[in-house]
Amino acid sequence: MILMSKKLPMILSLSKDPVQVRQEQDVVFLKNRVKEVAVRIKMGLVNQTRLITAASELVRNMMRYGNGGVCLIEVVSSGRINGVRLTFTDKGPGIPDIAAAMRDGFSTGKSLGLGLPGTKRLVNEFDIKSKVGEGTTVTIIKWANG
């Protein structure tokens, strides 16, 4: 048997900042907060843009399909590198088929279906958990120079 030697470094959370998202004005506020945090950890401009774009996609999903929710903004560190972790939690209807939702071009709304798969391409870590009838949680991490 092959031993899995890939070491998972511990990810420490250095700051927590929950932001409620209920209406469109909150989206602008959230993007600004994410930007502030990214600038604070000296994330480069292109990575900032990737992170905020990813946040923009996820927050739209949360508003459209989950009736709003909470986004937790965290500064995380793993070894010597810092990053931003965003956790989007809604109490919406949940996603019955996550594999389908992660496919390019799949949408139950009338969008392009790029939101989830596109977001995954923009960030370093992407995790989605969903339970039908209970809600959806999406977690992303973008490292400062990842």
Place this chain on the structure above:
Amino acid sequence: MDKIPILRMGAFLLVTIQVDLYDRLALNLESDLVNMVNKTSAKGVLIDISAVSIVDSFMGRIIGNIASMSKILDAETVVVGMQPAVAITLIELGLPLKGVHTALDMEKGMSLLKSMMDSDDPDEQETADDTITE
């Protein structure tokens, strides 16, 4: 309610987006612009996004929609001033903005629009031939 101003300059419409777009604003811009193209029989639309730091899939779709809607109203759309980070993000997101003309800045965009207007039917025939022989 915020509104993005649309300026008329000869046969062209100019739009400079100075704020970060949110969904409602982008949707309003789409319908305002298409109505303006119809009302003024504009031949070209120039959209300056140099002050826009984020274009996600929704905004990208709106830009694409404006271009195709204007196209069937006989107006060309040129998007100018996209920030490099936005270009990188759009491609990684999977949104290549097909069918949207782009130029680096306002000046180049303007001359692109003018050249597209100058090239009337005979030239269009030519380019059509080119693609066939290819």
